[in-house]
Amino acid sequence: MFANYDKIIERISLNQLWDFPGGVHPPQQKTLSNQSSIEYLQVEKTYYVPVKQHIGIEGKLLVCEGDKVLKGQALTTSEAPFSVPVHAPTSGAVTKITNHVSAHPSGIPELSVIIDADGQDTWIELDPVPDYAKTSKSELIERICDAGISGMGGAGFPTHIKTNNSKPLEFLIINGIECEPYISSDDRLMREHAWQIRQGIDILVHILQPKQVIVAVEDNKPEALETMSIACQQKINYQVVSVPTKYPAGGEKQLIQVLTSREVPANGLPIDVGCIMYNVATCYAIADAIVEGKPLIERVVTLTGEGFKSPKNVWARLGTPIQSLLTYGDYDQSQQSSPRFIMGGPMMGFTVTSMLTPIVKISNCILVPADNELPHPEDERACIRCSACSDVCPASLLPQQLFWYSKAKELEKAEEYNLFDCIECGACAYVCPSEIPLVHYYRQAKADIRNQKEEKEKSDKAKIRFEARKARLLKEKEQREEKHRLAAEARKASLSTDGGGTKDKIAAALARAKAKKEALAKQEALAEKEALAKQEALAKQAPHIADLAESEKTKAVSVSEVSTEVVASQTAQGASPAKDSPEDDAAANEETKEL
Amino acid sequence: MTMLSLSSSPHHHNRRDIGQVMRLVCYATIPGILANVWFFGFGILIQVVLAIITALVTEGVIMELRKKKTERVLKDYSAVLAALLLAISIPPLAPWWVIVIGTFFSIAVVKQLYGGLGYNMFNPAMAGYVMLLISFPVQMTSWLPPFSIAEQSHSLWDAIHTVFTGFTSTGFSVEQLKVGIDGTTMATPLDEVKTALLQGYTVTEAKSHIMFDGNYGKGWLWVAIAYLLGGLFLIKTKVINWHIPGSMLASAALLSLFLFLLDGDQYASPLFHLFNGSLIVGAFFIATDPVSASTTSKGRIIFGAAIGLWVIIIRNWGGYPDAIAFAVLIMNMAVPLIDYYTQPRTYGHKNKASKDS
Amino acid sequence: MTLTVFALAAIALLALIFGALLGFAAIRFKVEGDPLVDQIDAILPQTQCGQCGYPGCKPYAEAIANGDDINKCPPGGETTIRELSALMGVEAKPLDAAHGVEDVKKVAFIREDECIGCTKCIQACPVDAILGAAKQMHTILIDECTGCDLCVDPCPVDCIDMVPVEVDSSHWEWKFNKVPVGDIPIRQMS
Helix, strand or coil: CCCCCHHHHHHCCCCCCCCCCCEECCCCCHHCCCCCCCCCCCCCEEEEEEEECCCECCCCECCCCCCECCCCCCCCECCCCEEHHHHHHHHEEEEEEEEEECCCCCCCCCCEEEEECCCCCCCCCCCCCHHHHHHCCCHHHHHHHHHHEEEECCCCCEEEHHHCCCCCCCCEEEEEEECCCCHHHHHHHHHHHHHHHHHHHHHHHHHHHHHHHHEEEECCHHHHHHHHHHHHHCCCCEEEEEEECCCCCCCCCHHHHHHHCCCCCCCCHHHHHHHCCCCEHHHHHHHHHHHCCCCCEEEEEEEECCCCCCCCEEEEEEECCCCHHHHHHEECCCHHCCCCEECCCCCCCEEEECCCCCCCCCCCCCCCCCCCCCCCCCCCCCCCCCCCCHHHHCCCHHHHHHHHHHHHCCCHHHHHHHCCHCCCCCCHHHHHHCCCHHHHHHHCCCCCCCCHHHHHHHHHHHHHHHHHHHHHHHHHHHHHHHHHHHHHHHHHHHHHHCCCHHHHHHHHHHHHHHHHHHHHHHHHHHHHHHHHHHHHHHCCHHHHHHHHHHHHHHHHHHHHHHHHHHHHHHHHHCCCCCCCCCCHHHHHHHHHHHC | CCEEEECCCCCCCHHHHHHHHHHHHHHCCCCHHHHHHHHHHHHHHHHHHHHHHHHHHHHHHHHHHHHHHHHHHHHHHHHHHHHHHHHCCCCCCHHHHHHHHHHHHHHHHHHHCCCCCCCCCCCHHHHHHHHHHHHHHHHHCCCCCCCHHHHCCCCCCHHHHHHHCCCCCCECEEHHHHHEEECCCCCCCHHHHHHHHHHCCEEEEEECCCCCCCCEEECEEEHHHHHHHHHHHHHHCCCCCCHHHHHHHCCCCCCHHHHHHHCCCCCHHHHHHCCCCCHHHHHHHCCCCCCCCCCCCCHHHHHHHHHHHHHHHHHHHCCCCCHHHHHHHHHHHHHHHHHHCCCCCCCCCCCCCCCCC | CCCHHHHHHHHHHHHHHHHHHHHHHHHCCCCCHHHHHHHHHHCCCCCCCCCCCCHHHHHHHHHHCCCCCCCCCCCCCCHHHHHHHHHHHCCCCCHHHHHCCCCCCCCEEECCCHCCCCCHHHHCCCCCEEEECCCCEEEEEECCCCCCCCCCCCCCCCCEEEEEEEHHHHCCCCCCHHCCCCCCCECCCC
């Protein structure tokens, strides 16, 4: 299906990989945290579990405030394809379901379930799959979804969506690159739990049936390379590959390029070039979910940076506020003139906006740098067009042009220069001699473009609605005029045919109208009561209102015979005709509208 | 009060800012300047000092007028570098007002009037040089012979005296200092060959002049080699890419080789062109000015190659013996076009990100 | 004499040829409708708010096409003015304050227990974004509301508020100075 499969296999077995353009070599700083094994934490007092921790839509809440939950109990359920549930990190009580500061650079509060632990840490009854090889693919995929697994490498893409693949697959790539400096969570996980990662890979292989599995580990992690090689050595079509250290080799697109020389087409997916990629931590979580029946409630988080007295890796439950992690790592306040906590690595992580920001499925690191370790940014200078940025861009973009257009808000131009192919790796800003926060400008431009597109859609819709309304009003006016014309003609005709009887007829008609009016007044009084009673229900049920409007219309029509002309002239005069009571006015106006 | 600081990623920086880049380029000129002092006297040092002072004062005043952060701007060393490059391009004993006017023009007009660092279309040093060359042709072509073949030598004090008064402390004029041991007034090697060719001599005959040592001008060869060392240092430290100097020297060499093979009497050899005049300085220090050069890898190769071609073309058929400044300025004008047509192919895209489609 | 006649004839011939050419071009490259108005209309934000002094965006687009100023649209703000200036080839001017100032995006909100069901807002709404009937409580379809403000004045009991649209993290514009402040004050670095 893809021409160069055999060549790729050959080159991989010889460890002659390809390269991606650009890239940088920031100091690694991995040894700061990867020297000791992953520690377990005590149960927290309070967990803040955001309902949405992945890309897509949030699941439907299953619990209410005050509910008792067990460890691993689902808090939400997946209703739509792109929704992934979240689970209780420990046993305890749901104290509140409210907006809580999000694990997002903006910190904008998002719906979270706040759980007070009871200290028992009692598991819900687990339901492991006895033998995954004898279980259907669809069931396994469903279990992966129910376990709340989404990509743990950074993007948070729902794993069950990726796994539900029907296109031809050649390479299942397991990403153990961890190219960001400082972070060592995947490194430690591979060293200590290579076997379980291998189990996760086996399950994925069972579901996806790839031709070849490639486990890619950067060559700055020799121990992890070794453990993974040992774990995978029995399988013939599993190949553990050592990838030269260069940031951002762990980017999905870059790793595919390094391993296969193929490029994921713009707006495409890796499967378009026969590849699917999983992070090692995701594989671990899949094994947990299938073999043990445990949902995703914890992950390895690196606590690192010179701001920690004892940097390390820990198993942190999802929902743990970073405040407690700072305590575990012995946060040394004297190292920082003003506190700065980075969730993620130094290249792509974000500064948190609160001490209560929770750990979520994609949080792989808490980096607390000392002031002189990662200095605070200085004022940017003018771009000198040195193009150091384009030399390091892994996507072969022209960052200086993108910067120019982003800053000048020439968003169309920025898009023409493929702004949306920027993976925000930060290599450009890392080397920029003018210290321009380039990626920041791109993010702003991207957000502006997205928002503008949404606005545009909205304004198109508004335009259609406005024009539809105008057309409707015009049509109504024409119909009304037509009706008047016909009525006038009829009157004329009847006048000319029998002049004598007309006066009687008019008198009779007036009398009839009067009687009708009285009857209507009664009816209206009744209707008003009824309406008041129904009001609450109606507010919730829009179609119901439409029905009522319908009945109102019939009423209105009966009045119209008498008052059409008055009302018509009034509406013509202005929007709010002077009338005795607002009720009458409303009825009259409603009538003109419905006519 | 403690404040939680927020910033956008990356939080890391390789800690090489403009100031450091510019300083490295300045340092890289040191071998060339020393060689120049060794062979041609202290004039160049005086020019450098004058130029840097003028540049800093000019830039500082303009920054104050524009209400910018003067200190931060001055610390980017871009003005210093532009001044330095202009100073090493003019004759060492040119009158003081030449370098002052030239530097002022470079900084105030070519750089700041266009919007300051990053916005100038032309290379400030070269635009200043061309302005001087056109305005003061006599002063700008009064090059000295190396000491080894000069009738008069001069001390540091002589040099200062000459720059400020036009005469050495012992009363010699620049014209007299230009006289060689053979009693004739000396010129630069390129000038000498050009004049000789115009008078109907061949290149070989021209090179029999005492200022030549085989293919190369005495002194000039070593100055060029010293600058070459500085340039290689810049490539090694990744301050500049190999693209522009590489393609510029290669294209100049290829075109001159072609012409040399065509008619060795009329056209000098590639080595003659490479090591005489300011081709080396131009390739490593001047054409690589980031602001006014092309920004794409392919573009830089085209930009450099075109400069190399222009240099050889102007040297052989133009009115000036050396041509770095003109060649660079011509190609500065072509940069937007080159950049537009040499955009790299973005990852995952089929063809070039050209907007023609 | 003959020369003059010849010259005149030549000029007349040329005039004929070019006239014919222009005539042909007029038919061959005829443009239906007035695309300029549509292009302008496409740039305008379609709030139909009438702050420009015209009854809706399309009428203002027509007015611009006929030479009116391009800076009368507060909801569109600077972006719209810039796009209009690019399209019309005129200089971008700052927003004309006489027509209002650029504001954050808002939508109308009816305080439902105060609504008396008079339908006046329904008639005022240019995009039919209010649902309700006489004497029934009304409600706003938030997704359709353009934030034009036109329903606020007609309400006899003043139960309609314009509330700013809350930004969620997916619409956040990476402005650190607009981050909700948590337990520690925030200093924006870049």
